[in-house]
Amino acid sequence: MKRHKTNLVNALKAQAAGEGFVAIGIAPGHLAPAAGARLRQWLADGCHGEMLWMESRVDQRASPDVLWPEVKSVIMLGMSYAPAADPMALAGQNDCARISVYAQGRDYHDVVKGALKRLAGWIAHQADVGVKVFVDTAPVMEKALAEAAGLGWQGKHSNVVSRTHGSWLFLGAIYTTAEIEPDVAAKDNCGSCRACQDICPTDAFPAPYKVDARRCISYLTIEHKGPIDAALRPLIGNHIYGCDDCLAVCPWNKFASSAAANKAFLPRAELVAPKLADLLTLDDAAFRVLFSGSPIKRIGRNRFVRNVLIAAGNSRDVSLLPAVMRLLDDADDVVRGSAIWTLRQLSPEGFAGLKLRLASQEESHSVRAEWEA
Structure with a gap:
């Protein structure tokens, strides 16, 4: 060539x-x-x-x-x-979880x-x-x-x-190995716009064109394996897998059409606005079934439930307490620790009572730290 x-x-x-x-x-x-x-x-x-x-x-x-x-x-x-629906539509719906557009199909x-x-x-x-x-x-x-x-x-x-x-x-x-005439490189057309910088819930951009993964919700909910920094948890809102905020506000999206999107990426109905109450009950087998063929499956049940617990804590929805309480006995340290944090957000009184009974029995240093935080 x-x-x-x-x-x-x-x-x-x-x-x-x-x-x-x-x-x-x-x-x-x-x-x-x-x-x-x-x-x-x-x-x-x-x-x-x-x-x-x-x-x-x-x-x-x-x-x-x-x-x-x-x-x-x-x-x-x-x-x-390109999504047909507004990725920001669930921002205020605390009973629902937000899954990044790219992972819904x-x-x-x-x-x-x-x-x-x-x-x-x-x-x-x-x-x-x-x-x-x-x-x-x-x-x-x-x-x-x-x-x-x-x-x-x-x-x-x-x-x-x-x-x-x-x-x-x-x-x-x-x-x-084919030698093909290269195309002309694209030029930056962002101009003075900083919409993507301003919308970021965790202030993950130390400068334009530079993202600090350690504060990025996509990184925290997908790549990060351990407990999420307690200072960042309230900022995550109801994001449980990835974050589209900085992408969704880009003005250039007005030229994008969902009709051009590959049909393979059409969202599955059950992943568009899943309920936190349902996701909190997932064991490993149910997780694997729900996310078969989805990129979400790669992070595993424990990391996923950790993310759901943080969203539940941010929801202030006390009806989620029974499901959260069951996860205080989970086999995974990170899930138990996240459940403790969520319990504290939803029921400070209940947290205080359970701390007296359960904290001393906890063998994991990181989980005990959640009781003492």
């Missing part, structure tokens, strides 16, 4: 559209040194929290040709998951990777070239590459913003 073979490039774009990709662009097989420098500074500042895997292969993240020396071009692709890793593999196979057959596909599971800087390929720019919330699809794009990459 030499640079002058435009017919094959046009065919590639048509084939990508047939696989459900609404955006495609070509980036060179290397990134500018500035991208790697920003990544290293972000890591040095500790903004990645517990995501230690980002440190271990930083050089491979910094540029495609370090990960795979034979790469000549990177085909960047985007699938839309099928696992995007499976959908995007399947389409990428089929497209990569087509390219390899047509042009007799080497290909590798990546979807958020390898040391690849998808956002920087998407910007270099002209799909959009990294907005002040650090995610890719598209003129056509707003902040609602899943990204995938095909590294190839």
Whole structure:
């Protein structure tokens, strides 16, 4: 696939559209040194929290040709998951839990990777070239590459913003030995807008274009494994998996259409506005059944119930107390500790009485700390 073979490039774009990709662009097989420098500074500042895997292969993240020396071009692709409903609609409904838009349907890793593999196979057959596909599971800087390929720019919330699809794009990459003329890199169009910065409940943006994962609700509810910082719990509200706030307020979303979204990402009815009362009762088996085929399944029942307990504590809904009380005996330390915090929020009097009876019996240091907090 030499640079002058435009017919094959046009065919590639048509084939990508047939696989459900609404955006495609070509980036060179290397990134500018500035991208790697920003990544290293972000890591040095500790903004990645517990995501230690980002440190271990930083050089491979910094540029495609370090990960795979034979790469000549990177085909960047985007699938839309633009929602039909307002992601902020449940902000004031304390009996309901908020699940990030991207997690209400099928696992995007499976959908995007399947389409990428089929497209990569087509390219390899047509042009007799080497290909590798990546979807958020390898040391690849998808956002920087998407910007270099002209799909959009990294907005002040650090995610890719598209003129056509707003902040609602899943990204995938095909590294190839084919030499393809790169597209023009996208330019920043955020201007003076800071809506995404101002809406963040936990003030997770120390500066525009920089997110501190340690304060980000998406990180806290998905990646973070232990107890969540007590100072941040009240700020999480009823978010139980991810957070769309900074994405949802992006003005560029007005150009995005849910009609362009891949049908595989249509939300499951039971995940659009689930009741906290129902989610608090989930054991491991019920959790696995409910979230079969969902990205939520990967965090496991215990971390998920921890998140639900925090939302329950923020709800001030005393009707949830019986379910919370049952979780005081849960086998998992983090669940028990979170249940103690929730009990304190919903019933200070009940908390005081149970503390006298249960705190001394607790063997876990972290759970005892919740009683004593």
